[in-house]
Amino acid sequence: LGKLIADGEKDIAYELGLQKLPPVSVEQALNVSFSSQVRDLYDHQSWIKDQIIPSTASDDETIIKTATYEGVIRKQATFASGPVTFTSQSPIPAETRMQSDTNQVYQVLTSGEVQDGEVTVIVQAEEAGVAGNLAAGAVLTLLSPLPGTGST
Structure with missing residues (x-):
């Protein structure tokens, strides 16, 4: 100017x-x-x-x-999902809910069984889009306690 x-x-x-x-x-x-x-x-x-x-x-x-x-179709947002491992003496039932430190809520898709004191389950974000993406190693906290399982 x-x-x-x-x-x-x-x-x-x-x-x-x-x-x-x-x-x-x-x-x-x-x-x-x-x-x-x-x-x-x-x-x-x-x-x-x-x-x-x-x-x-x-x-x-x-x-x-x-x-x-130009005819490019916009992709719809998807739900983030991935494995979560718990230290637990009890199985983790399907539909168990947990929350990240960013307040995103995730739900167990299929129940997991105990193997050597750990249970690995697949969880899915309840909200579609990038907000549900977490870095590897992120900690999730159970919204309701499960017997024999730590809260994180």
Whole structure:
């Protein structure tokens, strides 16, 4: 913006036959206003450039519309799932619920049997999408205690 204002001052002063514009004048006010509007146009052109060819700089809506236009079908969110191992002397029944430290809730899909003091079961997030993804080794806490099983 500063360069636009400075260039505008020089142009106006030249057209008026002056060496320099006075610091407070109608011409100076008009120049600042006009330069600000030009800067807004430059910003808008920059935004348009980012929308023409979808990229990571594009708005989500632009990417979705372009994909639809090109016939690319958006994948539906899926439920995260994976193995969880408990230290337990008792089997873990299906539909047992547990919670992560990010408050995401998971449910055991099929019951698991004890093998060498551990039970491994497959759990699935109750909410579809990336929110249900956890890093390997994440700790889950049982929402209801199970006899012979620790709470985490």
